[in-house]
Amino acid sequence: MAEIKTKATPESVDAFIEAVSDPVRRADAKAVAALMAQVSGETPAMWGATIIGFGSYHYRYDSGHEGEMCRLGFSPRKTELVLYVLNGSPEQDAQLARLGKHKTGKACLYIKKLADVDLAVLEELMRDQLTSMDARYPR
Template identity: 50%
Template structure:
């Protein structure tokens, strides 16, 4: 069996984490994304490790992970809203300035992207994750 991930839910208040973000744009963007993902998921935000805000959870072969989430990193805002579903490709084409990796979407600031498309992307991924990992 694989080792449990080091990134686990914590009791750190998400509001305290967001308030501690030094860069004012990154902090404001984190507040917006936190509200958006909470509305999309219907779940409260939870700190995972020291830098990831997650919503909901699922059990994979490698352990427990948030269904969707984000991390306001120094270089960019990392959003964990890509499920591998083919439904996301047309949304990414309409999103605006961004980069992607396997499961992450990277934006420099929310002003670079269409927030309605980002919301739809998060909702699409939330639904795809619910189908793939039913509770």
């Protein structure tokens, strides 16, 4: 079985954020990190080379594949922020309708800049994701 590339590392979250070249994206990354820390009650850690994660859980699929991943996380990419906060719940569909300008993937929320979204709704999405994680992967 292949080794999992995305795992917690000892790298500095602060150094990673400071290296973000775009000043708006860097400021947004600091704000998202602070919000996720507040919502989760967890200290941020680097997961792989580009994901800032909060907390962790152990998963195991029916196939036997298993590993550890962060409960909540994000990555300040070159063109947008990628937030790992989606779980496909109907509640989140309603929240996304109120969020503001964004795109979605299967479990990812893509935001160009925080000024485009309602931060209270973003916090709701984060809290909903943690509630979902707690139900599926109790601590």
